[in-house]
Amino acid sequence: KAGVTQTPRYLIKTRGQQVTLSCSPISGHRSVSWYQQTPGQGLQFLFEYFSETQRNKGNFPGRFSGRQFSNSRSEMNVSTLELGDSALYLCASSLAVIEADTQYFGPGTRLTVL
Amino acid sequence: KNEVEQSPQNLTAQEGEFITINCSYSVGISALHWLQQHPGGGIVSLFMLSSGKKKHGRLIATINIQEKHSSLHITASHPRDSAVYICAVDNTDKLIFGTGTRLQVFP
Numbered sequence: 001k002a003g004v005t006q007t008p009r010y011l012i013k014t015r016g017q018q019v020t021l022s023c024s025p026i027s028g029h030r031s032v033s034w035y036q037q038t039p040g041q042g043l044q045f046l047f048e049y050f051s052e053t054q055r056n057k058g059n060f061p062g063r064f065s066g067r068q069f070s071n072s073r074s075e076m077n078v079s080t081l082e083l084g085d086s087a088l089y090l091c092a093s094s095l096a097v098i099e100a101d102t103q104y105f106g107p108g109t110r111l112t113v114l
Numbered sequence: 115k116n117e118v119e120q121s122p123q124n125l126t127a128q129e130g131e132f133i134t135i136n137c138s139y140s141v142g143i144s145a146l147h148w149l150q151q152h153p154g155g156g157i158v159s160l161f162m163l164s165s166g167k168k169k170h171g172r173l174i175a176t177i178n179i180q181e182k183h184s185s186l187h188i189t190a191s192h193p194r195d196s197a198v199y200i201c202a203v204d205n206t207d208k209l210i211f212g213t214g215t216r217l218q219v220f221p
Contacts, residue, residue, distance in 0.1 A: 007207065016129075033209070041212040056207045088155050103147070103209070105157040 002027065004093050004106035018079040021109045025072050025093030031055075032074040033103065034066060037088040046089075049074050050096055078111075086113045091106045117141045120212035121200050127166045133188040135215045137201030140182065145204040148175050148186050150197045151214070157200070160186070190218045 011017050014051045025032050034046040045058040053084035072093070078085055083085040088110050092103035124201045127133055137146070150162040159167050161175040163184065168175050172191075177184040188195055196219050201212040 035209075042213050043202070044208075045208045045210070048207065058208060090155070090157065092157075102159050102162045104159065105149075108155045110155070 001075055004091060004104050005042045006089075006091055006106040006109050006111060007105065010110050010112075012114065013081050014114050015081055015083060017081050017110060019081060020075055020077045021089055021091075021111075023074045023091035023093075023106055025074070025075075025091075029093035029104070030072055030097055031078065031094045031096030031101070032072065033094075034074070034076050035090045035092070036060075037090060037108075038084075038086070043051065044088075081113045083113050086111060103110055116213070117205075118201055118203055118211050118212040120199075120215050122215060123213065125215055125217045127176040127191050127217070129192055129219055129221050131191050131219075133191050133195075133217065133219075134201050135186045135201075135217070137184045137186070137212055138182060139184075139203045139210075140200075141203065141205045141210065143203040143205055146177055146184050147204065147209065148184075149200040149202060151200060152197045160199075188217075191217075193219045193221050195219050 007022045011077045031050045033048040036045045052068045063079045069075045088108045090108045092105045094101040094103045121136045145164045147162050151157045163177045172189045198214045198216050200214045202209040203211040
């Protein structure tokens with residue numbers, strides 16, 4: 001079974017631009033979660049989607065948004081980029097049949113904002 | 115105070131040593147995860163625990179729900195175990211992460 005894939009792997013943007021990141025979960029997985037990892041804050045939860053619905057959201061401003069498609073693929077969007085948005089963005093998928101489930105992480109997208 | 119605390123932050127060991135990484139949490143959880151992150155960023159899920167103990171190869175994870183504490187043990191450590199180990203708790207359908215323990219194992 002193919003693992004979680006994320007595209008692109010690396011991205012360079014300038015302040016004020018917007019960016020869209022993509023995540024394809026493991027086949028059959030209906031839950032996709034997004035995380036931000038920075039040297040200062042570590043790993044932080046952004047949001048989780050299950051069957052095209054946002055089920056949970058972390059403490060991030062409204063510039064961070066996401067969606068999930070009927071094939072479970074997910075995208076996250078960051079508008080009006082700030083320098084502090086430079087980070088590794090990870091997505092993870094799970095079956096989520098039960099409340100807590102093993103999460104399978106993608107390789108991440110490294111975003112640099114100049 | 116962070117909701118998930120790990121110790122130590124950094125750990126250096128000689129090949130073959132027994133290693134313990136600790137995780138304490140202050141929130142209610144449905145499960146606790148141990149993750150491994152290698153340089154370059156990829157994260158691998160090692161264990162998901164809601165009670166007791168799990169073993170996989172040289173890795174053992176334990177959790178004490180009453181004391182809100184978990185440990186990850188590595189027996190007969192090897193240089194390829196060098197990575198950052200992250201504890202994360204499942205709290206109301208979102209993961210809260212510890213700051214990680216950077217482990218270096220020297221031959």
